Amino acid sequence: MSNYMYKTTAPAVVAAAIAWEAKRKEWDAQRAKLGQVFGGAASPMRSGNRSYVGGVKLSDSRELDVHWCRPDQYGYRALRSSAKPAKGTPKEARAAQVAEHERLLALWKEHCPASIDMDEAWEAIGLNPGALWMCGGVFFELEGVVYLNLGLRLEDGHENIEGAAEILGSEFEAARQLVLGQRQAA
Structure with a gap:
């Protein structure tokens, strides 16, 4: 070529x-702010000419699996669309996990920059x-x-x-x- x-x-x-x-630069600053909110670096993902945030670099602890997908090969975790409580979790704990997940989703929507093309x-x-x-x-x-x-x-x-x-x-x-x-x- x-x-x-x-x-x-x-x-x-x-x-x-x-x-x-x-x-x-503005998008990168917003991405960095998102990472600060969640306590890890936010991933700069690309698809063709589009840039978007795909996840946050967090611990690979199983405790986070309720709210976050397992880390990808680079250590970034994507926020789940809904909480995924572990089997056998008591009803009261499930309700608390769902409430916490709603809080995390609201934070994500507030701070995650829109994709740029x-x-x-x-x-x-x-x-x-x-x-x-x-x-x-x-x-x-x-x-x-x-x-x-x-x-x-x-x-x-x-x-x-x-x-x-x-x-x-x-x-x-x-x-x-x-x-x-x-x-x-x-």
Whole structure:
């Protein structure tokens, strides 16, 4: 598979990239807040171009199984849709577990961020997100320039991004390393 690198300074594309980065940062902050509420890191899950919270990293203690699914391979547990009391649990204890589960569900609904979809950003940049499903692509903004690494070639009459000029991989990688350095410093 080939990769094609581009850059553009078109105001609409730069604005779309900055807006996506702001949206992603806000979502990450809300995800971190959810983790604080439940006492563990909240999982950043992806499905295609959609990002969502799939669970919280909690102890794998069986005591939590009433309210939480068993941990996945990364240690994250998803909140059950309803309490699952163990067999033989007394009626009074079941009622308390159901009440506690309602409280947990209310907390989840209050603090869990809605999923975000990168397709909106790709459309604002000027690409049909469907064209990227088989080919893939990433973008980032650095000092008023949007850099793109796409698995498809921008051609006249097909996919087009305003002001995009093809660049060498070395230029893309140098910009990428600067952005990664800035993110680590923050």
